[in-house]
Amino acid sequence: MSCCAPGAEMALDVAGAASVLPSSQEVKLASRSLGGDLYQTDLSVPAVHCAACIRAIETALGKLDRVEGARVNLSTKRVSVRWRGDEVPPFVATLGRLGYDAHLFEPEAYGKDKTLSELIRAVAVAGFAAGNIMLLSVSVWSGAAGATRDLFHWVSALIAIPALAFAGGIFFRSAWNALRHGRMNMDVPIAVGVSLAYAMSLYETINHGDHAYFDASVSLLFFLLIGRTLDHVMRERARTAVKGLSQLAARGAMVLRGDGARDYLPVGEIEPGMQLLIAAGERIPVDGKIIRGSSDLDCSLVSGESTPRTVASGEAVQAGILNLTGPLTVQATAAAKDSFLEEMVRLMEAAEGGRAHYRRIADRVSALYAPVVHLAAFVTFAGWMAATGDWHRAMTIAIAVLIITCPCALGLAVPIVQVVAARRLFESGIMVKDGSAMERLAAIDTAVFDKTGTLTLGQPHLVNAPSIEPAMLAIAAEMAAHSRHPFSRAIAGFAGFAGQPKLESVSEHPGFGIEATAAGSTWRLGRRGWAGWRARTGGEGNHGYGGTVLTKDGIIVASFVFEDALRADARAAIVQLNDARVSMEMLSGDTAAACADVAKALGIDRFVPVLVPSGKVECIEALARAGHKVLMVGDGLNDTPALSAAHVSIAPATAADIGRNAADFVFLRESLLAVPLALDVSRKAGRLIRQNIAIAIVYNTIAVPIAILGHVTPLIAAIAMSASSLLVIGNALRLQGFVLAEVTGAPSATRSGIRASVQPS
Amino acid sequence: MTTLVYLIPAALFLGALGLSGFLWALRSGQYEDLHGAAERILIDRDDKPER
Numbered sequence: 001m002s003c004c005a006p007g008a009e010m011a012l013d014v015a016g017a018a019s020v021l022p023s024s025q026e027v028k029l030a031s032r033s034l035g036g037d038l039y040q041t042d043l044s045v046p047a048v049h050c051a052a053c054i055r056a057i058e059t060a061l062g063k064l065d066r067v068e069g070a071r072v073n074l075s076t077k078r079v080s081v082r083w084r085g086d087e088v089p090p091f092v093a094t095l096g097r098l099g100y101d102a103h104l105f106e107p108e109a110y111g112k113d114k115t116l117s118e119l120i121r122a123v124a125v126a127g128f129a130a131g132n133i134m135l136l137s138v139s140v141w142s143g144a145a146g147a148t149r150d151l152f153h154w155v156s157a158l159i160a161i162p163a164l165a166f167a168g169g170i171f172f173r174s175a176w177n178a179l180r181h182g183r184m185n186m187d188v189p190i191a192v193g194v195s196l197a198y199a200m201s202l203y204e205t206i207n208h209g210d211h212a213y214f215d216a217s218v219s220l221l222f223f224l225l226i227g228r229t230l231d232h233v234m235r236e237r238a239r240t241a242v243k244g245l246s247q248l249a250a251r252g253a254m255v256l257r258g259d260g261a262r263d264y265l266p267v268g269e270i271e272p273g274m275q276l277l278i279a280a281g282e283r284i285p286v287d288g289k290i291i292r293g294s295s296d297l298d299c300s301l302v303s304g305e306s307t308p309r310t311v312a313s314g315e316a317v318q319a320g321i322l323n324l325t326g327p328l329t330v331q332a333t334a335a336a337k338d339s340f341l342e343e344m345v346r347l348m349e350a351a352e353g354g355r356a357h358y359r360r361i362a363d364r365v366s367a368l369y370a371p372v373v374h375l376a377a378f379v380t381f382a383g384w385m386a387a388t389g390d391w392h393r394a395m396t397i398a399i400a401v402l403i404i405t406c407p408c409a410l411g412l413a414v415p416i417v418q419v420v421a422a423r424r425l426f427e428s429g430i431m432v433k434d435g436s437a438m439e440r441l442a443a444i445d446t447a448v449f450d451k452t453g454t455l456t457l458g459q460p461h462l463v464n465a466p467s468i469e470p471a472m473l474a475i476a477a478e479m480a481a482h483s484r485h486p487f488s489r490a491i492a493g494f495a496g497f498a499g500q501p502k503l504e505s506v507s508e509h510p511g512f513g514i515e516a517t518a519a520g521s522t523w524r525l526g527r528r529g530w531a532g533w534r535a536r537t538g539g540e541g542n543h544g545y546g547g548t549v550l551t552k553d554g555i556i557v558a559s560f561v562f563e564d565a566l567r568a569d570a571r572a573a574i575v576q577l578n579d580a581r582v583s584m585e586m587l588s589g590d591t592a593a594a595c596a597d598v599a600k601a602l603g604i605d606r607f608v609p610v611l612v613p614s615g616k617v618e619c620i621e622a623l624a625r626a627g628h629k630v631l632m633v634g635d636g637l638n639d640t641p642a643l644s645a646a647h648v649s650i651a652p653a654t655a656a657d658i659g660r661n662a663a664d665f666v667f668l669r670e671s672l673l674a675v676p677l678a679l680d681v682s683r684k685a686g687r688l689i690r691q692n693i694a695i696a697i698v699y700n701t702i703a704v705p706i707a708i709l710g711h712v713t714p715l716i717a718a719i720a721m722s723a724s725s726l727l728v729i730g731n732a733l734r735l736q737g738f739v740l741a742e743v744t745g746a747p748s749a750t751r752s753g754i755r756a757s758v759q760p761s
Numbered sequence: 762m763t764t765l766v767y768l769i770p771a772a773l774f775l776g777a778l779g780l781s782g783f784l785w786a787l788r789s790g791q792y793e794d795l796h797g798a799a800e801r802i803l804i805d806r807d808d809k810p811e812r
Binding site: 050051054055072073074075076117120121124125128131132135148151155159 | 765769776779788794795796801804
């Protein structure tokens with residue numbers, strides 16, 4: 001790859017491990033027509049990250065036949081390719097050659113974010129109106145009087161109308177919605193305050209009054225809209241990035257018709273009884289039964305079991321399983337909507353109840369805040385009415401109270417901290433779904449880990465390489481390069497170790513191994529019983545993956561021992577979580593022996609092996625009943641219901657699609673240090689949010705009495721409001737400062753992935 | 762006072778011009794890839810210009 005930063009290769013490795021190139025039929029299915037024979041395909045390319053990447057991709061794709069143009073979007077890490085004709089140009093393969101893994105993504109991700117553009121337009125309009133009105137107001141404050149003042153007030157009133165109608169509409173709609181359902185939210189006092197202030201100011205203007213509040217009502221909208229836009233940007237950006245990461249579920253399958261014809265059908269149109277052809281390297285789209293062929297299957301996404309399963313005809317397979325070595329003919333036993341995948345979705349929806357009850361801090365505060373504000377304004381009005389009998393004066397002061405208590409600081413306090421925190425995490429390769437996820441993460445006291453794919457990489461690696469003769473290892477690597485089997489991949493990494501052996505006629509025997517001839521001898525790499533058919537077979541290997549050998553004419557010349565590699569920094573992450581006073585537990589679908597090894601290596605005391613998906617949910621619910629707030633870290637399809645059931649959840653980017661959607665955080669790098677980092681940033685963000693809310697409350701306890709006593713002029717109101725907002729923003733920006741200081745100041749805590757991320761962006 | 766009759770509409774017009782410029786830029790997608798725009802400056806384009 002042509003680029004520079006160390007983080008990119010890592011992201012690439014992670015993505016490469018789980019991805020399978022989409023077939024050209026799949027690409028075609030995912031493309032949309034732009035009229036005529038022009039098509040557009042959107043691809044997600046997670047590894048693209050700098051100008052060199054943009055140039056490499058755009059030039060290479062632009063040179064392809066029938067490609068009209070390619071455009072990289074660096075913010076969303078996508079490439080859109082426009083092409084002509086019936087055949088799909090080989091752009092996925094081209095990207096692969098350049099070193100970028102490309103994935104198709106969901107059709108619904110095409111739509112632009114309408115809410116965001118509406119919010120930005122509203123901010124622009126409110127900003128324009130606020131700026132102009134403020135200019136006029138300053139003139140009034142500095143002494144314009146008589147007809148001039150009236151003119152300025154009238155102009156202000158005119159500018160404010162479109163601003164209120166357009167920018168204020170967002171608040172009015174939301175407030176009306178809340179009131180209609182008998183709820184109270186922060187938008188109610190805003191809507192009431194803004195419209196009352198406008199009406200009162202208009203009345204003043206008509207009667208040639210001294211003071212008008214047009215500036216206050218419009219700049220209030222401006223500040224609040226900024227807060228709301230930030231909030232929205234944070235949530236959407238992470239969500240689309242998560243959506244676009246990769247596409248693991250099969251989009252369609254080749255169907256074998258009764259008359260021998262072959263059709264490529266989308267998953268939704270596959271019905272029970274159809275015969276599907278699954279090539280090596282494809283995912284099985286629906287539950288079914290194998291009727292022809294044998295192969296090795298990677299079931300890790302479904303069951304959490306890390307050793308590939310050897311299957312022959314007659315066995316049942318579930319949707320989502322990856323076919324590794326041989327072609328299979330599968331008879332569908334269920335439509336896509338009745339498959340294992342959908343059962344997971346149902347379990348997940350059932351489990352999600354617990355989390356739906358969580359209310360964000362801002363909502364909780366505003367539920368208390370809104371009635372208090374209204375009550376204060378009403379009491380002020382009643383008090384002044386009783387004291388002076390002057391309804392105009394009483395009304396003016398009551399509005400001043402409403403405006404000065406305006407939740408500007410509060411509206412900004414929470415989103416701005418969360419945006420800064422989310423940005424910090426994003427730079428470290430962690431994506432946050434929404435602000436409440438950070439609030440929930442800050443509260444956890446227990447972390448539950450899945451084993452396969454989370455604490456371990458879910459891929460075997462060769463552990464006895466040093467004890468194997470280099471020449472033999474080179475031959476094995478050469479042979480292994482022809483297979484997709486995880487063991488083969490692990491061995492193939494040692495290619496080029498010694499002189500190049502000359503292999504002839506390499507063939508793969510699905511479920512058994514690889515056979516090749518070289519210089520008159522037959523070499524076999526695979527299961528002990530198959531490869532060493534003339535050998536004096538010794539005992540089975542005592543490791544989980546034991547029993548893979550290399551034979552020359554039936555004599556065992558090397559045996560290979562595999563182990564699942566621990567995820568980078570897993571141990572360091574466990575230690576840091578321990579320091580953060582989080583208790584830990586491991587849940588897995590894998591065997592007790594495999595779990596015990598990993599738990600011992602990492603120093604986790606408690607683990608529960610051989611769990612079915614609903615078992616994991618039960619474990620988490622039991623912890624929750626005992627009063628614990630649980631963080632679930634997992635990746636597989638089988639973890640998905642548990643991810644939803646937990647108080648908050650984190651998944652690696654290699655997780656199943658559905659798992660990533662269920663998780664609140666997704667980390668892109670291999671390092672498990674992402675978990676303590678996310679926890680740390682979330683806790684700091686939580687502290688800052690509480691400080692900001694405290695600032696808002698202190699501000700109100702000072703400002704409100706002054707307003708109630710009737711000493712607030714529009715000038716004071718404007719200054720007080722802006723000052724409180726600036727204070728809150730300044731406080732939030734401290735997060736950026738001290739997290740950065742910590743990362744650069746403490747190298748021990750920032751190994752590999754985390755360190756790589758701290759680069760100017 | 763009479764100058765204000767010209768100046769205020771002039772100021773509002775200029776402000777509105779800026780606003781409509783921003784809205785146009787927003788609609789034509791210039792804010793869709795801020796990150797990419799920043800990096801694209803670094804790319805030498807000796808071939809044809811970007812479409």
